[in-house]
Amino acid sequence: MQATEVLCLMFPLVTALVARQDQQPGPCDPEPCYEVIDSSACWSAVLMGQEKNATKIFDCVPGGQEEMCRCYGCDSILDKFVVSHQMCS
């Protein structure tokens, strides 16, 4: 009886997580994009103008431009920056 109660509690949580992943807007898949999220200290320096060369954000992740362009939607500020500088078109 207690095991069923635990299952009943967990099931809505699991379905909620799956539903959320299906509805992610923009290019941001949490699984391959964790490196981009992890390196926010690196690319936020570029976004704040501490680093003048905008393409330096591609040096923040091992996958470079390809990875960044697949993941910039993970952060709304990064998203705006990449789009306004047309860095992934």
Ligand SMILES: *[C@@H]1O[C@H](CO)[C@@H](O)[C@H](O)[C@H]1NC(C)=O
């Ligand atoms: C900006 O950085 C990129 C990557 O490090 C480099 O290839 C490019 O030459 C730099 N451009 C300028 C103007 O410094």
